[in-house]
Amino acid sequence: MSKSTSTWWLVVVVTVATLVAMSRIWPPVVDEWSDADVAVLRSLWLGSLGELPPDPTNRVANDPRAASLGHALFFSNALSPSNSISCATCHRPELRFTDGMQKGRGVGQSKRNTLSIVGVAYSPWQYWDGRRDSQWAQALSPIEDAAEHGGNRQHAVGAVAANDEFRQLYEAIFGRLPEPGDARGTDMAFANIGKAIAAYERLIMPGPSRFDRYVDALLAGEEEQAPYSADEVAGLRLFIGKAACTQCHNGPLLTNYEFHNTGVLSFPGEVPDKGRAAGVRQVLADPFNCRGEFSDAIAGSCAELEFTRSGYEVLGAFRTPSLRNLEDTQPYMHKGQMFTLAEVLTHYNEAPLSMIGHNEAKPLGLNAAELLQLEAFLKTLAAPLATDEKWLRPPDISPGSL
Amino acid sequence: MISGMIRFCMLLLLWLAPSLVLSHGGVVEEEDLCVIKVNYLRGHFKIYQPLIDGHKEYCEDLPNATETVFVMEYLHDSLGEAAVDFRIIRDVTGKGRFARWEDVAGIDDLEAVTVLYREPTVDPDVLTVIHDFREEGDFIGIVTANVDGDQEIYRAVFPFEVGYTGLGYWPFFILLLLAIQLQYFVMSGRLKRWRENRAAAAIVALLLLCAPISDASADEWVTSRGVYTVSFESSLEPIEINQIHYWILRITSDGEPVTGASLTVSGGMPAHDHGMPTRPRVTAELGNGEYRLEGMRFHMGGDWEVSIEIKANGKTDTVVVMLTL
Numbered sequence: 159m160s161k162s163t164s165t166w167w168l169v170v171v172v173t174v175a176t177l178v179a180m181s182r183i184w185p186p187v188v189d190e191w192s193d194a195d196v197a198v199l200r201s202l203w204l205g206s207l208g209e210l211p212p213d214p215t216n217r218v219a220n221d222p223r224a225a226s227l228g229h230a231l232f233f234s235n236a237l238s239p240s241n242s243i244s245c246a247t248c249h250r251p252e253l254r255f256t257d258g259m260q261k262g263r264g265v266g267q268s269k270r271n272t273l274s275i276v277g278v279a280y281s282p283w284q285y286w287d288g289r290r291d292s293q294w295a296q297a298l299s300p301i302e303d304a305a306e307h308g309g310n311r312q313h314a315v316g317a318v319a320a321n322d323e324f325r326q327l328y329e330a331i332f333g334r335l336p337e338p339g340d341a342r343g344t345d346m347a348f349a350n351i352g353k354a355i356a357a358y359e360r361l362i363m364p365g366p367s368r369f370d371r372y373v374d375a376l377l378a379g380e381e382e383q384a385p386y387s388a389d390e391v392a393g394l395r396l397f398i399g400k401a402a403c404t405q406c407h408n409g410p411l412l413t414n415y416e417f418h419n420t421g422v423l424s425f426p427g428e429v430p431d432k433g434r435a436a437g438v439r440q441v442l443a444d445p446f447n448c449r450g451e452f453s454d455a456i457a458g459s460c461a462e463l464e465f466t467r468s469g470y471e472v473l474g475a476f477r478t479p480s481l482r483n484l485e486d487t488q489p490y491m492h493k494g495q496m497f498t499l500a501e502v503l504t505h506y507n508e509a510p511l512s513m514i515g516h517n518e519a520k521p522l523g524l525n526a527a528e529l530l531q532l533e534a535f536l537k538t539l540a541a542p543l544a545t546d547e548k549w550l551r552p553p554d555i556s557p558g559s560l
Numbered sequence: 561m562i563s564g565m566i567r568f569c570m571l572l573l574l575w576l577a578p579s580l581v582l583s584h585g586g587v588v589e590e591e592d593l594c595v596i597k598v599n600y601l602r603g604h605f606k607i608y609q610p611l612i613d614g615h616k617e618y619c620e621d622l623p624n625a626t627e628t629v630f631v632m633e634y635l636h637d638s639l640g641e642a643a644v645d646f647r648i649i650r651d652v653t654g655k656g657r658f659a660r661w662e663d664v665a666g667i668d669d670l671e672a673v674t675v676l677y678r679e680p681t682v683d684p685d686v687l688t689v690i691h692d693f694r695e696e697g698d699f700i701g702i703v704t705a706n707v708d709g710d711q712e713i714y715r716a717v718f719p720f721e722v723g724y725t726g727l728g729y730w731p732f733f734i735l736l737l738l739a740i741q742l743q744y745f746v747m748s749g750r751l752k753r754w755r756e757n758r759a760a761a762a763i764v765a766l767l768l769l770c771a772p773i774s775d776a777s778a779d780e781w782v783t784s785r786g787v788y789t790v791s792f793e794s795s796l797e798p799i800e801i802n803q804i805h806y807w808i809l810r811i812t813s814d815g816e817p818v819t820g821a822s823l824t825v826s827g828g829m830p831a832h833d834h835g836m837p838t839r840p841r842v843t844a845e846l847g848n849g850e851y852r853l854e855g856m857r858f859h860m861g862g863d864w865e866v867s868i869e870i871k872a873n874g875k876t877d878t879v880v881v882m883l884t885l
Contacts, residue, residue, distance in 0.1 A: 414860060415802060426610070427690070432686070461804045467837065511615060515686075
């Protein structure tokens, strides 16, 4: 072999080795989604959200008259004895029905961060700890919470009776209001107030975001038309892959409605919150639950309540919130412990040991660039609500004492 | 010669270490856990100073006079049923690390030196107490469990220091570790064993690669000892995540339907180290070896295992049904 041939071979070998090494250091940008990826993206796409599920516990869930009454009650201060608090005090429509505060504030300081009601009709559990199992049972709790409406059922039923508008709407749906002093009748009427509010809340639905339009384009085979930057695509790839977000934030509302301990630090001045471990005891004892006498469900149809888990496994666990409309719903976590998405992503990247119970999350090992990409993707989930504007403000009819 | 000296140092440290670790009250470090013994009842004790140190976990001595969260997780269920009270006092016993309940009982006015007292409370999940330490100093924690009415009272006493700045026992542990490491290196045959281990690892890897991959789409599942054959039909077809549904299980043994079986069901995702979000159970036997299994829900895409233990006619066997969602 001549000297020049062996030099030539050396050049070839070195070039190939360099290319191989570089491809390992800088892998080519993958723009293609595999079939499995597309299946995952389709499952997260708003187009996969099925019909609004029926609420067998609430016979007026889909009654438009009940929604009108619920709409009026939702924005009315009359249900609070101080005449100063309504559901909309904390669930502000312009903030995706949250309040922008760490913890809710009614007549006093509430214990947890206000959750959005957008799309919540799909969830089998309400509240961070699932201590209520229907929207109507949830709607009743703040009315009797000393820190929220600060009232009670007698006052609430009396407030409906005292307002002509409310009374007419109520009696057209549910029949006569009880006489004052009729304890059982008052309980029934109180449950009906919750059911009307739930009929209204069921109408509050998320609209398509830039993410959904991206998947629209992908499914139509027009990926080049897709409205996403390289960072957003990379963030989405992390979201369904390395960052393991879809372990809990799955399905078209980006939540599995389940309870998970993710090791969030306790709130200053408080012991760690027990979350679902305590919530499960409360929902089982709630007289307004699916199995209770005020529920319209037929016997044996309360599977979620019947087969839920309890104990150490759900100690310090909280319900996975939807990631739709993140931009208006900070601060995040069950007591609003985190103010920015960067704090949240850093927390999941580190996955510290939980103060109580067991943190199910594992450290992710994402670098700063990847965290930025993930955040860029999360911001594409912002979207207007898919609900008629008239439901997002107080009703035109006089809601009584405001 | 050198090896002999190292051995001597190690023995010396080993002889010293237990007395150092075990000499102070009820909190004992066991394999990184801080275990408190309330008589024979055991709890895992953790202390946090979240405002300053976030998730950092302490066992007893605390670096700062600040808001402090005490957490005791029960290693014995009885603690979750007992009325447990929790008291922190300033250490006026003069015994420091060696203070015991007898010393605390000898204090004339316990209330006067108490900085925190939580009334006896039954806490089924975990004991949590918060206290804002305003000053540094020596303190004693006392956990009292009233297990059976007023009959039996168990106590654990653990002295601790707030504003603790010393290095504690770390230098001893580090020395011990270094000595062990050194001894290990000095010993002959290390390299040989390493090579053997590598060969063994290669064999294990090969075996893993060659292991039969189970067919996840199988319609029938045979229990691990071959006693029963199980098939199922889901009320939700195909099975989707986040939807509660039920299964009809069909169990046969040698082709004959199995009736009167008692079934225990659990499930989870082995890759993620968690169970199912529900507690499914058999609610009805439908005859002809069929059983209604209610409360099925899967909350994540991926590989799931559902384990069904079947007990019938004195024979117990278990099947693991594998699903990919």
